[in-house]
Structures are given as C-alpha cells and as structure tokens.
Amino acid sequence: MPKRWTNDLNWSDVTPRADFMNRRQIMAGAGALAIGAIAAPALAAIETVESRYSTDETPNTLEEISSYNNFYEFGTGKGDPAKNAGALTTDPWSVAIDGLVDKPGNYGLGDILSGVTMEERIYRLRCVEAWSMVVPWVGFELATLLNRVGVQPSAKYVYFETLVRPEEMPGQRYPMLEWPYREGLRLDEAMHPLTILATGLYGEELPNQNGAPLRLVVPWKYGFKSIKSIVRISLVEEQPQATWNMLIPNEYGFYSNVNPEVDHPRWSQASERKIGGGLFSAKVPTRMFNGYADEVAGLYAGMDLAKYY
Numbered sequence: 001m002p003k004r005w006t007n008d009l010n011w012s013d014v015t016p017r018a019d020f021m022n023r024r025q026i027m028a029g030a031g032a033l034a035i036g037a038i039a040a041p042a043l044a045a046i047e048t049v050e051s052r053y054s055t056d057e058t059p060n061t062l063e064e065i066s067s068y069n070n071f072y073e074f075g076t077g078k079g080d081p082a083k084n085a086g087a088l089t090t091d092p093w094s095v096a097i098d099g100l101v102d103k104p105g106n107y108g109l110g111d112i113l114s115g116v117t118m119e120e121r122i123y124r125l126r127c128v129e130a131w132s133m134v135v136p137w138v139g140f141e142l143a144t145l146l147n148r149v150g151v152q153p154s155a156k157y158v159y160f161e162t163l164v165r166p167e168e169m170p171g172q173r174y175p176m177l178e179w180p181y182r183e184g185l186r187l188d189e190a191m192h193p194l195t196i197l198a199t200g201l202y203g204e205e206l207p208n209q210n211g212a213p214l215r216l217v218v219p220w221k222y223g224f225k226s227i228k229s230i231v232r233i234s235l236v237e238e239q240p241q242a243t244w245n246m247l248i249p250n251e252y253g254f255y256s257n258v259n260p261e262v263d264h265p266r267w268s269q270a271s272e273r274k275i276g277g278g279l280f281s282a283k284v285p286t287r288m289f290n291g292y293a294d295e296v297a298g299l300y301a302g303m304d305l306a307k308y309y
C-alpha cells in the first residue's frame, strides 16, 4: 500500500481555522501562550475540566499509579518501569498517522495537541486487570484526532505501535515480546468518546512509566489494550495484530473486554483487587465492561462475547 509521508503538514492546515483560533484563544486565556509557541508540557498541565465520563470514585494516589506498572519495554517486574523509564526521551516526539486517512503524515506532538479544539479534561476512569485503579487522566478523545486526519470509508480498524528504541528501553534488548508492542481497536470502539489519548494525569505530564508522552486509555477493556508511548496510528481494513493476542491467542482475544463471566483459561476474571487497599485487601466483584456497560454494551450487540473475547 503506497504511503504518503509529509513533514510539512501541521494542524493549522488540517484544522478548520475557526476551531484552531478558538483553541488558541482558550490557550491564551489560560496563560499557556506565555512563550509564544505551544509547548506540549504546558498543554499537559493546563487547567482541565472534569469529563462527563468521570467516575466519582476516589482516585488512586500518584504514587500508586506511577509505581505499579506494566511496561515490558522497561522490564517485566511491576517496579521496573518506575526504575528504568526515566531515561526515555519524550521530546521531540512524533506520531506517524497513515493508512486509510485523508491527511497522512508525521505529526509532531505539539501539532497534535494544538489541534485539539475541545478543552482537555480530567477523566477519572477505572482501569482493570487482576488489579484495578482509578486514574485521573488528562487527555482528549481519540475521535478528535481521527476526525482531524479524516478517516476514509474503507477503514474498519485502528492499529497502534509503541516506540522501538532499545538504547533507552532496556526490555527491548530481549525478545520478551515481539517488538514493537502493538494494539488494535475496531473503528467504532476507537471513535467512542470513552476512548482517549492520555497526555497526563493529575494535571501534570504523564510519568514515563505510564506511557509518556501519549498513550491510549480504553477503560472498558483489560489494561493491556491501553498501549503506551505511541509512535504510529494506522487506519486499516483488516483486523490488526495485537501483541498479547499474537503471543497467546487462546488466552488473550482481540477484543479483551472486561467481562466477569468469561474467565481467562488460567484464572477467574470475576473479581479484582483494588490497588491501595493493602496487599491483603478483599477482592471486589468485577463489573461487566468495567462498569461502563451503559455506554459501550451497544457496540457488541448480537456478538457472542465468549467467542469474541
């Protein structure tokens, strides 16, 4: 498939001018234009508005969120990312957006952020694995970005890739996984307003171990679907590869929706341990779609979720 690579495109070209000006005015009003250029860190830390999708559950502490992580590029232990991710260079950063889009290109992070016309918001969302956390993300809807680049009618899925940089990512010196880490969503899942690209948490830039400078958050799916430190977003026609699905397909399906009724072959998925409640804290029942069933169950109407797990 021919790919068109451009380095000269930026968001002022692809964003309707009125929206762009409006965004700049919002930024100016927030005092974020003090140095003239729109810098990513200023954006990550900008005053945020609570999303309509926020839960009212108490968020985990920054310490909890940034010290118990999965990010195999930095090692397989839960403490390895916090120990090793500090060396990752996240500025400059660019994301290749390609495939079935009207405006493919290599977009700098600043361009991406300055094109987000809605104000960034704090999303206090639950994340679930065998453990769970509530994280006050700062981010914007993935749909905003996809609409800016123009999704072509033949696109059915979105594919994501993480950076490959073994010099700074010591875990990539070993074939723990097939690098790059990769993930995919069906287009309707990707366009759902609960699917966000996070740039920060607690109103600050994202800690590297949480996937700086840009990571996906899909709160009704298991944690591994939320790919970190993204450098490629491709719109494609066929169901794309996803790292854990490739590695152990009978344990990890493409969809990976949180579903207490469908057990992992090696463990029950009916309950979860809340991080922060202490190591021996009681498990709590896991909710269908991680509690977001009202919002997302419709995406799977008529699908057998035991088959499409």
Ligand SMILES: Nc1nc2c(c(=O)[nH]1)N[C@H]1C(S)=C(S)[C@@H](COP(=O)(O)O)O[C@H]1N2
Pocket (backbone or CB within 6 Å): 068, 069, 070, 071, 072, 073, 127, 129, 162, 181, 209, 210, 211, 222, 223, 224, 225, 226, 227, 228, 229
């Ligand atoms: N690139 C990359 N993204 C990744 C992972 C990874 O190893 N590499 N781990 C996934 C898994 S298994 C989980 S549970 C979440 C953890 O996100 P958190 O550390 O912010 O809680 O990141 C996901 N995204």
Ligand SMILES: [Mo]
Pocket (backbone or CB within 6 Å): 070, 129, 222, 223, 224
């Ligand atoms: Mo995970």
